[in-house]
Amino acid sequence: MxxxxxxxxxxxxxxxxxxxxxxxxxxxxxxxxxxxxxxxxxxxxxxxxxxxxxxxxxxxxxxxxxxxxxxxxxxxxxxxxxxxxxxxxxxxxxxxxxxxxxxxxxxxxxxxxxxxxxxxxxxxxxxxxxxxxxxxxxxxxxxxxxxxxxxxxxxxxxxxxSYIAGICARDERQAQLKKWGFECKCPVCQDTSDDNKLEQNFAQIAFLSQELKIAGALPSKKTLDAFRRMAGLMRSTGLVGKYLHNCYLDAAFCSAVLGSAQMAMLWTEKEVEVNDYCLGKDHLDCQKEVRVMRQLRSAAKSKRPFHYTHISWVLDWDQGPE
Ligand SMILES: C[S@@+](CC[C@H](N)C(=O)[O-])C[C@H]1O[C@@H](n2cnc3c(N)ncnc32)[C@H](O)[C@@H]1O
The missing domain is CATH 2.170.270.10 (SET domain)
Structure with missing residues (x-):
């Protein structure tokens, strides 16, 4: 051997x-x-x-x-x-x-x-x-x-x-990548012109997420709108992995707290779709999310008044090894 x-x-x-x-x-x-x-x-x-x-x-x-x-x-x-x-x-x-x-x-x-x-x-x-x-x-x-x-x-x-954490502007990305000893040659980083649309989107997403962090992301129409804009920017930039999933998740929870089971269900459907292609349907997190989606579907159909506490939200996401 x-x-x-x-x-x-x-x-x-x-x-x-x-x-x-x-x-x-x-x-x-x-x-x-x-x-x-x-x-x-x-x-x-x-x-x-x-x-x-x-x-x-x-x-x-x-x-x-x-x-x-x-x-x-x-x-x-x-x-x-x-x-x-x-x-x-x-x-x-x-x-x-x-x-x-x-x-x-x-x-x-x-x-x-x-x-x-x-x-x-x-x-x-x-x-x-x-x-x-x-x-x-x-x-x-x-x-x-x-x-x-x-x-x-x-x-x-x-x-x-992606080797790095978060969606951030070029300087911060390059700083994080120093750990691996290279300057990124991906298409976004290579275009250093001022009208690099993708880079502008990165900066806007980073700005919105910072604003939400500062505001403590308390559910309101304003935060829901910020999540909606952030999701749109991520999709048009091609950032369609876990950050898009997290954005949909936040938008779903925000909609539920604002009292709309229907909107929460629609955001959750998007979230499930992203999780399925990122993790595979056999992943426990996908199965947990499907259960949330089903609860929201029945809440949306029901004539009873809706409160977000009626839903068993997923709190124990699998983080994997440290
Ligand atoms: C995990 S290894 C990836 C495989 C590696 N390219 C090899 O030849 O085995 C990480 C190294 O790949 C190179 N690398 C990875 N991504 C790069 C990028 N976007 N631009 C330039 N070099 C990169 C860097 O040298 C980095 O330290």
């Missing part, structure tokens, strides 16, 4: 559509994942178990090193084939000078590829885009990380995820 190498064939699972993608050079980004054929929205392209799982992401990376040294040789070999990058901050945090060359490499690979505490093999080939076409999430039912297409993807097109 010593010369066993991780490869696409060995990893392809009956739970995903890994055969639809290939790993190859992506201009100025190293390797990347590309569609072999047209991929429809909502396809579970990858469902993967971690190659390396650290117990915690504690300082000095001891847990990461222990996890690596406990792997069987073929997995260590696969891991060491992944891209590495360690920022100066990461090196300082990890007492770089005291480490062996191998341990530095192990930690630099962890820094460049980790999703929380986990490093996946195939999913480590995803490059970043500020407008990604793939959404990743932990699926507790199958205990795997899943990667779904959130747009229709054409044959030959690159598949991308």
């Amino acid at each position: 010593a010369d066993y190498a991780y490869n696409l064939d060995k990893l392809s699972s009956t739970l995903d559509a890994g055969h639809l993608v290939e790993v190859r050079e992506s201009p100025r980004k190293g390797l990347g994942l590309f569609a072999r054929e047209t991929i429809t929205r909502g396809t579970r392209i990858i469902a993967e178990y971690p190659l390396l799982k650290a117990v915690t992401v504690s300082s000095h990376g001891v847990n990461v090193l222990a996890a690596f040294h406990n792997l069987p040789p073929f997995k260590q070999q696969a891991y060491l084939g992944l891209h590495e990058y360690a920022s100066d901050t990461f090196k300082e945090e990890n007492d770089w000078e005291s480490l062996s060359d191998l341990d530095r490499r192990v930690l630099a690979i962890f820094a460049a590829n980790r999703w929380g505490r986990d490093v996946f093999w195939l999913a480590s080939q995803f490059n970043h885009s500020c407008i990604p076409n793939i959404h990743n999430a932990h699926n507790p039912t199958i205990q795997m990380e899943t990667f779904h297409s959130i747009q229709e993807i054409e044959a030959g097109e690159e598949l991308t995820v």
